[in-house]
Amino acid sequence: MSNYTRVIDGLHGRKIVLGVSGGIAAYKSAELTRALGNLGVDVHVALTEAGARFVTPLTFQALSGNRVWTGLLDEEMEGGMPHISLGRGADAILVAPASANFIARLAAGLANDLLSTLCLARDCPLLVAPAMNRQMWENPATQRNVATLQADGVTILGPAVGGQACGETGPGRMLEPVELCESLLAFFTPKLLVGRKVVLTAGPTFEAIDPVRGITNSSSGKMGYALAAACARAGAETVLVSGPVALSVPMGVRRIEVTGALQMRDEVFAALTGADAFVAVAAVADYRPAEPVAYKMKKSGEAIHLQLAPNPDILAEVAALPEAPFCVGFAAESHDLDVYAEGKRRAKRLPMLVGNLVSDGLGGDENTAVIYDEEGRHPLPRAPKTFIARQIVERIAHLLPTG
Numbered sequence: 001m002s003n004y005t006r007v008i009d010g011l012h013g014r015k016i017v018l019g020v021s022g023g024i025a026a027y028k029s030a031e032l033t034r035a036l037g038n039l040g041v042d043v044h045v046a047l048t049e050a051g052a053r054f055v056t057p058l059t060f061q062a063l064s065g066n067r068v069w070t071g072l073l074d075e076e077m078e079g080g081m082p083h084i085s086l087g088r089g090a091d092a093i094l095v096a097p098a099s100a101n102f103i104a105r106l107a108a109g110l111a112n113d114l115l116s117t118l119c120l121a122r123d124c125p126l127l128v129a130p131a132m133n134r135q136m137w138e139n140p141a142t143q144r145n146v147a148t149l150q151a152d153g154v155t156i157l158g159p160a161v162g163g164q165a166c167g168e169t170g171p172g173r174m175l176e177p178v179e180l181c182e183s184l185l186a187f188f189t190p191k192l193l194v195g196r197k198v199v200l201t202a203g204p205t206f207e208a209i210d211p212v213r214g215i216t217n218s219s220s221g222k223m224g225y226a227l228a229a230a231c232a233r234a235g236a237e238t239v240l241v242s243g244p245v246a247l248s249v250p251m252g253v254r255r256i257e258v259t260g261a262l263q264m265r266d267e268v269f270a271a272l273t274g275a276d277a278f279v280a281v282a283a284v285a286d287y288r289p290a291e292p293v294a295y296k297m298k299k300s301g302e303a304i305h306l307q308l309a310p311n312p313d314i315l316a317e318v319a320a321l322p323e324a325p326f327c328v329g330f331a332a333e334s335h336d337l338d339v340y341a342e343g344k345r346r347a348k349r350l351p352m353l354v355g356n357l358v359s360d361g362l363g364g365d366e367n368t369a370v371i372y373d374e375e376g377r378h379p380l381p382r383a384p385k386t387f388i389a390r391q392i393v394e395r396i397a398h399l400l401p402t403g
């Protein structure tokens with residue numbers, strides 16, 4: 001397990017130089033600075049002259065906790081050369097927003113201010129998040145410059161399509177801070193599942209009694225969504241069949257929304273073509289009303305009797321397929337985790353199952369989990385669900401048959 005327990009800690013402890021060029025989206029970079037800081041990133045901001053007119057260096061200094069750089073020559077910097085010193089030891093430079101002008105300067109290899117010089121003198125990856133009016137983005141000159149940057153190995157993040165500060169709608173919006181954080185995280189995630197397809201289930205199922213009532217399980221969907229996000233970041237084609245939850249679709253994930261277990265089973269089987277792994281995180285209701293009523297039932301004050309029919313065990317059915325993908329189950333237990341979880345793994349003939357105690361993780365952002373597989377039991381220390389997800393993905397990648 002030594003390789004498996006190795007901490008791949010995403011963005012925590014990384015040094016990122018955030019370059020801010022002149023564009024109204026610069027106000028979002030203030031939020032980005034804070035968001036990156038919350039993820040444990042050491043953010044060093046370098047502003048172009050135009051960038052500094054949109055948001056002051058003081059704002060970025062307060063948010064990053066580091067000195068902000070604007071000039072090419074600075075006597076406070078070691079050797080007076082921030083364009084060299086600032087980039088030293090950086091894990092990446094992220095320019096957000098990158099204006100059309102800045103992209104053109106980058107593509108031409110100009111070094112006429114601190115940020116462009118920093119980019120030219122770098123020895124780390126460069127990521128660029130364009131932000132501009134849609135006509136500027138669509139202009140062949142900009143497209144040519146972007147293609148040049150890509151050919152030079154620069155990663156382009158976005159832009160998004162949507163409403164713009166100028167009142168127009170189209171491509172050119174800078175990605176939101178949360179999307180830029182996700183993109184950076186994905187950038188630093190080892191591509192352990194590239195070329196693989198993973199199908200997951202998540203959330204509860206909702207079994208209708210009538211059009212407004214139903215039976216459901218308690219499940220926030222957070223663990224399943226965190227796992228889907230981790231699979232996508234690791235490079236997998238990721239399909240998430242999700243019961244009703246209040247979560248947004250993770251970047252790079254195709255979500256199929258379902259309600260009841262029968263619908264979930266149909267969608268899972270439809271999505272399974274070409275799948276290498278099936279990860280069942282959903283808290284599927286064990287029973288459903290045998291005959292849901294098509295109209296809203298009226299209250300009579302009398303006791304009613306609901307006839308319940310057992311739901312199919314989606315995971316067991318997939319695992320029993322002649323050419324089953326690598327199947328991973330989940331088990332939330334209230335006690336005797338080892339006995340029940342390992343028992344379930346064997347009963348459903350799963351190569352891998354993740355168990356956790358209900359008291360530890362239900363609904364929250366953190367969890368304590370244990371992985372059970374043919375090699376034994378592997379406890380994961382208490383950690384955010386995103387972190388647990390990353391370790392589960394590592395284990396899946398490690399155990400997936402090759403070819």
Ligand code: C5P
Binds near residue numbers: 261280282312315344
């Ligand atoms: O049997 P139990 O519900 O405890 O097993 C839990 C595992 O089986 C989870 O991975 C869950 O997603 C999956 N499951 C399923 N279909 C069901 C019941 C459980 O896929 N009807």
